[in-house]
Amino acid sequence: MTNRLLNRQVRLLEQLASPATIFGEEASEPADPVLQGIDHALLRLEARFCCNKRIEKVIAAFPRTCEIFGAAQGLILRGFVAANPQTDVSSLVNARQFYAFLLACWERDPPEPAYLSDVAACELAMVEARNFVEDRAAQSRKRRSSGPKRDIRRRGSVVLLRCAHDIRSIIEEGVGNVVPPRRDTLLVAVLPAKPYDVKIFEVARVVFDLLARLDDWTDPIALSGAGDIEKLIRHLSEHEFIEVRN
DSSP: OHHHHHHHHHHHHHHHHOHHHHTTOGGGSOOOGGGTTSOHHHHHHHHHHHHHHHHHHHHHHOHHHHHHHGGGHHHHHHHHHHHSOOOOOOHHHHHHHHHHHHHHHHHHSOOSSTTHHHHHHHHHHHHHHHTOOOOOHHHHHTOOOSSOOOEEEEOTTEEEEEEEEOOHHHHHHOSTTOOOOEEEEEEEEEOOSSSSSOEEEEOOHHHHHHHHHOSSOBOGGGOTTSSSHHHHHHHHHHTTOEEEEO
């Protein structure tokens, strides 16, 4: 009995995530004896409700990307839902799934306009920065040193991004009629303490490369070749790119 109930629950969840149910195509599917007695009209209504909530999360995560899609937005989102049944309600998980779906599409057909992939990557970076949860504190306390030391590391809410176009104007102001210039652009997405939303900065290569090295607590003395390290540390700390531990 327990196994039968569990199997019924699993099949019900699969049916709710099924494109055939969401898009009203279940009539062409063979009847599932496990789900006998369930009102398929109500099942379809619930499936569409869940799907719409998921699509709302995707659009909220990729507002500029979806704006650029224009009239094709609905078809692209439907293709995503059909190819990726929902497995998690997390906004971050769904954003990563949607971005992976776009990359797979763009492997077959390059994005149009070309800067669209940079816009999508930047918006995903912003979602990741917003969803960061500090979970390294306990581990870092276990590290021992022979004496007083000042170490630094990149903040977990900082995401590094290499773009082929300078798409900051689109992210900050909207699509409009401006075509972003094509040039290698090094961006940092950071969630500062205030004003409580992600900011995007373009940084020099020396800053970008230094941040890329700071995955864990690092003694600044070990950062040879980074120029005036004291000045860099002050600059990075002022912008909340790094944490400093004395």
